[in-house]
Amino acid sequence: MQPLKAMNNVQKARLLHALMLTEIPQFLNYARETCLFIANNADIISENWKDQLFTAAFWIELSKDAHLRIEKYGRKLEQSSVVFAEQLFDGYGAIFMSHLLLQYTTKGKHSDPKFKLAVDLLFN
Numbered sequence: 001m002q003p004l005k006a007m008n009n010v011q012k013a014r015l016l017h018a019l020m021l022t023e024i025p026q027f028l029n030y031a032r033e034t035c036l037f038i039a040n041n042a043d044i045i046s047e048n049w050k051d052q053l054f055t056a057a058f059w060i061e062l063s064k065d066a067h068l069r070i071e072k073y074g075r076k077l078e079q080s081s082v083v084f085a086e087q088l089f090d091g092y093g094a095i096f097m098s099h100l101l102l103q104y105t106t107k108g109k110h111s112d113p114k115f116k117l118a119v120d121l122l123f124n
Contacts, residue, residue, distance in 0.1 A: 013089035017081035035067035
């Protein structure tokens with residue numbers, strides 16, 4: 001296994017999935033709900049967007065792409081660490097999904113306390 005500092009986002013997501021498999025379905029439900037919220041409130045989000053690294057339009061597009069992939073791959077994302085990591089944590093999508101992971105654990109949505117530790121270790 002590579003050192004943590006040498007791992008890319010896809011490798012980190014694959015490891016997270018493998019270590020915390022039982023938490024992944026709940027996280028994917030949270031991600032799906034968040035993407036739907038963003039889609040339903042895109043105008044409000046755009047109006048209130050202030051001085052972020054990305055534009056509101058780009059963030060909304062990342063959310064749409066994540067939602068499409070979650071719907072397209074469904075249970076495969078839950079069952080396969082490779083599909084989960086390669087479909088959701090590659091390219092710019094990794095920024096959006098990492099943000100969702102951090103929100104998910106910060107809000108205490110996870111059921112396994114070790115999930116927060118794993119997310120902090122890998123993505124924070």
